[in-house]
Amino acid sequence: MSDQVDVCIIGAGVVGLAIAVELAKPGRRVFILDRNRTFGLETSSHNSEVIHAGIYNPPDSLKTRFCVEGKPLLYELCEKYNIGHKRLGKIIVAADAEETREIERLYRQGIENGVNDLTLLTRAEIKRLEPNVEAVAGFLSPSTGIIDSWGLMQSFYGRARESGADFFFNTEVTGIEKTIDGFKVIVTERESISSLHATVVINAAGLFSDKIAALAGIDIDKASYRIHYCKGEYFSVDSRDKRVVERLIYPVPEQAGTGIHISLNLDGNIKLGPSARYVDAIDYSVDETSKTDFYRAAHRYLPVIQLDDLSPDFAGIRPKLQGPGAGFRDFVIADETDRGLPGLINLIGIESPGLTASPAIARYVAGMVKGKL
Ligand SMILES: Cc1cc2nc3c(=O)[nH]c(=O)nc-3n(C[C@H](O)[C@H](O)[C@H](O)COP(=O)(O)OP(=O)(O)OC[C@H]3O[C@@H](n4cnc5c(N)ncnc54)[C@H](O)[C@@H]3O)c2cc1C
Known part of the structure; x- marks a missing residue:
């Protein structure tokens, strides 16, 4: 060349x-x-193949700006070029009263970011939408979806x-x-x-x-x-009853990621993840010994999940500018x-x-x- x-x-x-x-x-x-x-x-x-709405990052950031601008562009591309996708919606849930404050903060941040279709949900409203989910409060982002990346x-x-x-x-x-x-x-x-x-x-x-x-x-x-490498692992869920959830279900986010959430693939299969762990090298293997941690994280708000349902699936590595514990x-x-x-x-x-x-x-x-x- x-x-x-x-x-x-x-x-x-x-x-x-x-x-x-x-x-x-x-x-x-x-x-x-x-x-x-x-x-x-x-x-x-x-990665999780989620079309995000733009809730998680500060209002004046490029992350928010390009997420909010990118979401409708992606949906348009999906329609125009026949790319697999589903506008499933997602619920971010609080598993206890303490997390409710974080839900309220995130909801306000989402609105400030220009995500204008969010709805706060009570425990009863969450139950009506997602009978298997246990949460004290949450909010719905109807335009979050999944895409065939x-x-x-x-x-x-x-x-x-x-x-x-x-x-x-x-x-x-x-x-x-x-x-x-x-x-x-x-x-x-x-x-x-x-x-x-x-x-x-x-x-x-x-x-x-x-x-x-x-x-x-x-x-x-x-x-x-x-760049700091931050690994995210996933476990697949063998759900005999495939319709465990209809939407993506997220907990309140953690420091380095959005928290171990429940997402659905386009074929309806459920996966848990990603975790967040800083690593020194790029290695896509999944540590089977973390199965119990995944189970505990998901079981808090989706008690129908059983430990035996989980199998190691895949991993991704985040290219993070933010090191461990940094802002x-x-x-x-x-x-x-x-x-x-x-x-x-x-x-x-x-x-x-x-x-x-x-x-x-x-x-x-x-x-x-x-x-x-
Ligand atoms: C666990 C996880 C979950 C995620 N979930 C989501 C999600 O649900 N929704 C969302 O919007 N985003 C998500 N993301 C983020 C999203 O996946 C990334 O932001 C996006 O894929 C980055 O794309 P990229 O093209 O910048 O990088 P990459 O896909 O890494 O592409 C970089 C390319 O550069 C090439 N390259 C590197 N070095 C060289 C070299 N020296 N010479 C030539 N080529 C080189 C590589 O081969 C590679 O193909 C997630 C990320 C992770 C890790």
């Missing part, structure tokens, strides 16, 4: 793919590089290619050098090393995005770009002109709700690229 291109996107997860759709057009050379054998094999295929990525991939984008798999970016009018991007394809020259480089490398920023010469500790960190979506790197756009810490936010992030990044080509 030795080419001059307009845009080089590093990473073909859901975010890189959505950006490719926005940027690809006839007459423009857009290359997307990914180290894996195909698109979407990392975080974008190891693989179907979404396939659709982005096909549309980007139709518009002329070129994809290179098994291609790992191992160096980035600033040039007078852009960047030399050095890649390792299987055994051989080659390079291309790009006017604009977009770093959408997920769990590796801090390393890509470092390759471009950024001191990631000074910039607060260092809220927003998505970083940065034009690095001020660091002497005009043409480099870094997307770092794109954890949840990154799937929901992907079409809105892509539009925003396309706006940043305007005027650079």
